[in-house]
Amino acid sequence: MSPKLIPYLTDIKAISSASRMTCFLSNTGALYYCGDVFPCPKLTPTQIQKVAFHDMSQLRSYSNFTFVPVVLGDKVYKIDSANERSESKHADFISFYAEECQITYNTRRVHHNHYLYKFNEIQKIGQGGFGSVYKVMNLFDQKIYAVKCVPFEDTKNKGKVIREIKNLATVNSNFVVKYYDSWIERQCLYIQMELCLDSLNKILALKPQVFNRQLDEPMSLYEYFISCEIFRQLLECVQYLHGLDPQIIHRDLKPDNILISVKVKNDRFIKLCDFGLATMHDKRIHYITANKHTADVGDVRYMAPEIIQGMKYGHKSDLYSLALIGGEIFSIDLFTEKLMSIVTGNVARITISMQNSQYIDELTVSIEILQDLLDSMINLKWEKRPECWEVLAKYSEWSIDNSLDTNDLQFKATLETLESHENPFFNKFLLNILQRKWASLSIFEKFQKIRLMK
Numbered sequence: 001m002s003p004k005l006i007p008y009l010t011d012i013k014a015i016s017s018a019s020r021m022t023c024f025l026s027n028t029g030a031l032y033y034c035g036d037v038f039p040c041p042k043l044t045p046t047q048i049q050k051v052a053f054h055d056m057s058q059l060r061s062y063s064n065f066t067f068v069p070v071v072l073g074d075k076v077y078k079i080d081s082a083n084e085r086s087e088s089k090h091a092d093f094i095s096f097y098a099e100e101c102q103i104t105y106n107t108r109r110v111h112h113n114h115y116l117y118k119f120n121e122i123q124k125i126g127q128g129g130f131g132s133v134y135k136v137m138n139l140f141d142q143k144i145y146a147v148k149c150v151p152f153e154d155t156k157n158k159g160k161v162i163r164e165i166k167n168l169a170t171v172n173s174n175f176v177v178k179y180y181d182s183w184i185e186r187q188c189l190y191i192q193m194e195l196c197l198d199s200l201n202k203i204l205a206l207k208p209q210v211f212n213r214q215l216d217e218p219m220s221l222y223e224y225f226i227s228c229e230i231f232r233q234l235l236e237c238v239q240y241l242h243g244l245d246p247q248i249i250h251r252d253l254k255p256d257n258i259l260i261s262v263k264v265k266n267d268r269f270i271k272l273c274d275f276g277l278a279t280m281h282d283k284r285i286h287y288i289t290a291n292k293h294t295a296d297v298g299d300v301r302y303m304a305p306e307i308i309q310g311m312k313y314g315h316k317s318d319l320y321s322l323a324l325i326g327g328e329i330f331s332i333d334l335f336t337e338k339l340m341s342i343v344t345g346n347v348a349r350i351t352i353s354m355q356n357s358q359y360i361d362e363l364t365v366s367i368e369i370l371q372d373l374l375d376s377m378i379n380l381k382w383e384k385r386p387e388c389w390e391v392l393a394k395y396s397e398w399s400i401d402n403s404l405d406t407n408d409l410q411f412k413a414t415l416e417t418l419e420s421h422e423n424p425f426f427n428k429f430l431l432n433i434l435q436r437k438w439a440s441l442s443i444f445e446k447f448q449k450i451r452l453m454k
Contacts (some may be wrong), residue, residue: 003365023068031068036044048079064137069096097203114185119147125197131161135195144262145180146195152187154374160276161189167248167275168193174265175366177273183250196271203425204255204328206257210421211414219331221363221400222414226426227329228399229433232260232392233270234329239270242315247313252277253321255328260425267432269425300329306382319385323377334374363400370398 008031014025021035023044032045067078069088075095079086090096119136122144126133131150138145150161168179169190176196208215211223237258241248250257250272257274304320306313323398327334332441373394379385 003073006045025070025383031070033068043433071225114183115147115149115190117204119145135197136233144195146193148191148193150189150191152184152189157281161191164276165189165191167278171241171244171275173240175237175272176275177259177271193273194261194271196261196273198260198423198425199236199256200258200260200270201255201327203230203260203423206423207426208331210418210423210426212417215331220414221408222411222430224330225400226430226433228395229429230270231326231329232395232399233268234322234325235388235392237270237272238318241278242388247315248275248278249281250275250278250318250321251307252299252302253318254299255325258325264428264432265431268358269429269432304382306379313382316382316385316387319388320382322388323374325411326374330370334378366398366400369394374397 002334009024011027012024013027016023016025021033022045024032026032031048033048034043041222069076069078070085071077071092072085074091076088076090076092078088079085088096118139120139122130122135122137125146132146133148135144136145136147137143165179165182168176177196178192179191181192183190191429207223207227211220213219213223238250238253241250247321252274253272257272259271259273261269261271300308302321302324304313304317307317317366325335373386373391377385377391415427417432421427
């Protein structure tokens, strides 16, 4: 078959095509369709006679539905098979399809066996309350991905999964797990995503073992150094969400929803996932009107008190969760212990390993600053909590980046321990940090380090 000219179909401003229907919108407000649905099969484009709205600006057809959604002004309207239009409450197609049809507009309905046709299933890597996650290889590009499979008969979690797709499609950044595709097959929703094999929960469980530390013992200098870097990257991820307009509140921050990337880009290991409870937060609406976000959402172990109590809240509820995760990263309970009580005994140990007393005061000050910041992040008055960027702005004060001596014997022993561990994360993470630190040195500083190594 070859293309054919349709002489009467001119002055077209928008075309939307699906597997069984194509719609055309003209600059004069005329709407045409062709295909085997809506409201009856048409092989050539046919105008919907009763519809001619000059303010129509966009359309987005979906072949399995007997209506065409269009944008009129700042609202999405449905034009049904009777040529009647009805107003929805949505301003964009993403929200319209997610809420009205329980799909994202780029979710496809496919024939059976699409998953088996396109992917080689390697192993199951996760099992949750609303589905399973598999490590797969794409048979066409030979790349490795993660695919989440969610049974659609589970109506309780259906809305959560749809919101997750909507939010993943909205955010596209190295700070979050990358979303590739989604489709419906055999009463299941499949979501293809970037593969991340480890979670922060697993890394935190391994960390004391890797550094040969009992849970009630103080950290070594190098474990504290890596802990600072993990916390910094986590803060940057959440700051990305809070820096959007409108902001996104994650509302379910916990170690299980913080993943470790397999492929490191821009020095980034830490990424956020599971956006099923995330919500848009518009300061112009939620702070000055009676509108408020849903109460009692997320994991109660990391939930801010204002969410539990059903009070009005904003993006700083995430800061409360971040502080509790920070407590786990630095092995403290923010409500019963002070960080200094955990690492005070470590100051002498650091002095011996560094063989230079000038670092004792510097480390003590860094620890005190970090403790104060974590305390401020769990302030019961959420408006008094700091922003992520404010905590990050003080990174050089609460971290010990300037105190790390790569020529120290204890550092070399630590690096050998990390290299020999079966989980490569800590070794890769530390080396990546050092490469960044090395790249930032001046030529003179690099020359001095090379001279000392000889």
